[in-house]
Amino acid sequence: MNALIREKGGTFSLNKTEPIHRWYSYVEGYSSCLIAEELKTLLALKPNIETIYDPFCGTGTTALVASTYGINSFYSESNPFMQTVIETKINEVQKLDDVATSMLIEYLALVNDMKIEKYASWNGFEKFFGERQLSELLTIKNLIFQEDNESVKRILALALSAIVVKVSKMTRRGDLRYATEKEYREENVLECFTDKLNEMIFDIQHHRTIVKCGTTKVSDDARDNDYVDTFDCVITSPPYLNGTNYIRNTKLELKLNDFITSENDLPDFHSKGIVAGINNVSKRTAIDSILPVVEPYLEQLQPVAYDERIPKMVAGYFRDMDMVIQKLSRSIKAGGLFTMDIGDSQFAGVHIPTHLILSDICAQHGFILYDEEILRERRSKNGMVLTQRLLRYRLEK
DSSP, X not given: OOHHHHHHTTSSGGGGGSTTGGGSOOTTOOOHHHHHHHHHHHHHHOXXXXXXXXXXOTTTHHHHHHHHTTOEEEEEOSOHHHHHHHHIIIIIHHXXXXXXXXXXXXXXXXXHHSOOOOOOOSTTGGGGSOHHHHHHXXXXXHHHTTOOOHHHHHHHHHHHHHHTXXXXXXXXXXXXXXXXXXXXXOOOHHHHHHHHHHHHHHHHHHHGGGOOSOEEEEESSGGGOOOOSOEEEEEEOOOOSSBOOTTGGXXXXXXXXXXXXXXXGHHHHHTSSOOOBGGGOOTTOOOSOOOTTTHHHHHHHTTTOSSTHHXXXXXXXXXXXXXXXXXXXXXXXXXXXXXXXXXXXXXXXXXXXXXXXXXXXXXXXXXXXXXXXXXXXXXXXXXXXXXXXXXXEEEOO
């Protein structure tokens, strides 16, 4: 793997210029070039790959790269907004014809000519926007949601979703938070939307043929994957055990697309998907089973953890990942390949070697680690050196 892909491919940064991949920027994602290089490596080992599964699909990078190779993909993703991103970039693009593309172009004029309605409230979300930005955003949304052509509607909704943080008072720097005075820039919603839509129309006109086949949703939660002997390989990046709240980070997009009504609805999503963030557990949460391989780290954490939920989060994460990996061992064909992008963590100075623990769990379910590659090093706030790695396994049933 060349130096540029090794250094930056594990982040989303290289996707920002890639057709279709660039439609929605995802801080937690990896770049298409990393997956393309990995897929080439796997095809050299196993030339007859016909199906790929990503149990934590995010914005669909793995599925879209698979589609460019003509390989059928399958996915799980617990965030309903992310599901719409995946479906739009692959399945909806595949359905588009010249008529639909012309309709998208017509919307550029419609948006510029529409009368802006005034909105003062939005179920508590008005606090995240300036008054003009909120009115422009919701006026465009109402225009889009009246569209009858589902493919056109989804493309337009994704274009608006892609700019919703940019035109708000918020910024995404790892976590979603209010922008500081230096960071904040008052944006023109109409200009941002038309710029994004123009970009997407360009990609549709010049690059939509790269989408050679569709993708299929397996389940919301990867633990509910009940497929048996179906997948030739898996390429994925599970949520990192770092306290990031993947639902809260997309609350503006969830609200814009009507998946939530108010912030009070967010806790309902925290209980879905695997435990990876501090908001997935509470002081009342009981972890019903603790894996023996995790116990030594919990013993180190419990006396020093600055939040009593942290040991529960760590125990819950590996319990849930054990369930995911067990399901993978059933759904991947014998001899199938499994590549996982993962990083280690630290809490209160206690190092949690996530890659080693997950490899131990994988071995218990028949996955043999045959290769490992460090993509990049990172440094935690207390100075501890952490790594991002690709772990490569072969399933021996």
